[in-house]
Amino acid sequence: IMEGHNYGEVEAIKDYLLSKTAVRPTIGIVCGSGLGGLVENVENKEEFKYEDIPGFPRSTVKGHAGKLVFGTLSGKQVVCLQGRFHFYEGHGMLKCTLPVRVMGLLGIKTMVVTNAAGGVNRDFNVGDIMVIKDHVGFPTIAGNHPLTGLNDERFGPRFPPMNQVYDSSYQKLALEIANEAGYSSFIRNGCYCMFSGPTYETVAELRLAAALGGDAVGMSTVPEVIVASHMGIKCLGLSLITNKCIMEYDSSEEPNHAEVLEAGRKASKYVLDIVTKFVGKL
Numbered sequence: 013i014m015e016g017h018n019y020g021e022v023e024a025i026k027d028y029l030l031s032k033t034a035v036r037p038t039i040g041i042v043c044g045s046g047l048g049g050l051v052e053n054v055e056n057k058e059e060f061k062y063e064d065i066p067g068f069p070r071s072t073v074k075g076h077a078g079k080l081v082f083g084t085l086s087g088k089q090v091v092c093l094q095g096r097f098h099f100y101e102g103h104g105m106l107k108c109t110l111p112v113r114v115m116g117l118l119g120i121k122t123m124v125v126t127n128a129a130g131g132v133n134r135d136f137n138v139g140d141i142m143v144i145k146d147h148v149g150f151p152t153i154a155g156n157h158p159l160t161g162l163n164d165e166r167f168g169p170r171f172p173p174m175n176q177v178y179d180s181s182y183q184k185l186a187l188e189i190a191n192e193a194g195y196s197s198f199i200r201n202g203c204y205c206m207f208s209g210p211t212y213e214t215v216a217e218l219r220l221a222a223a224l225g226g227d228a229v230g231m232s233t234v235p236e237v238i239v240a241s242h243m244g245i246k247c248l249g250l251s252l253i254t255n256k257c258i259m260e261y262d263s264s265e266e267p268n269h270a271e272v273l274e275a276g277r278k279a280s281k282y283v284l285d286i287v288t289k290f291v292g293k294l
């Protein structure tokens with residue numbers, strides 16, 4: 013099949029899942045590195061391992077469980093992706109974003125996407141939570157894009173607008189929730205820059221991101237948000253800052269995945285609190 017034409021594949025997975033659960037989710041939640049604990053507050057959980065879902069990709073990254081979790085959160089019917097697919101794992105962009113298309117056909121109208129990210133903005137600290145207001149997708153700008161190839165109008169339009177991709181009322185609500193919860197000292201609002209990974213960025217690449225107004229960098233989220241927005245799903249993005257990017261040549265430090273997972277575990281309770289309250293207020 014020509015790339016970009018996976019409606020039938022997605023529909024078959026949707027039909028399989030609808031036959032297995034009575035949950036009809038209106039909200040999808042994507043859990044980032046070390047943020048799998050987000051599903052702790054979900055009640056009446058019904059879990060499907062990715063490998064048990066016919067046609068679903070396999071997750072390969074440490075810290076990503078690989079489960080689709082249906083249930084109720086703050087009184088709303090939700091579906092959570094516990095473990096996401098990254099472009100750096102070698103999945104094409106179509107496969108990376110297939111779970112979002114499945115959630116779209118399941119009927120979600122809102123997607124909350126969380127990720128771990130490196131802090132580029134020098135005011136950011138480890139443990140900060142950044143409400144995403146916009147993104148720069150280096151891979152998608154270069155053509156590694158989930159919407160290239162044939163466009164299936166049943167998903168969305170050929171040329172989708174991207175100027176409102178992070179819903180401004182959702183950003184406002186998330187910031188209000190965080191400030192009311194007493195998180196004002198570590199809640200941020202900024203721009204997320206995606207690099208393909210798996211390498212972390214060079215100093216020059218980080219300076220490029222900063223020059224473009226980037227506040228945080230990561231290796232995910234952009235493809236999922238593009239595909240969700242294409243399907244008319246409104247998005248809220250939350251980046252947990254797990255490390256400060258090294259932007260000097262004479263630094264002896266090195267970024268590593270262990271510190272990302274550790275910081276994620278420590279601060280995930282705040283992300284969980286914001287998401288739980290956000291879902292309740294929709």
Ligand SMILES: Nc1nc2ncn(CCNC(CO)CO)c2c(=O)[nH]1
Pocket residue numbers: 045073098128129130131209212213229230231254255257258267268269272
């Ligand atoms: N400099 C930098 N720091 C980061 N901390 C978390 N991530 C997000 C990537 N997370 C995993 C892979 O999913 C690698 O730690 C990054 C990143 O991409 N770059």
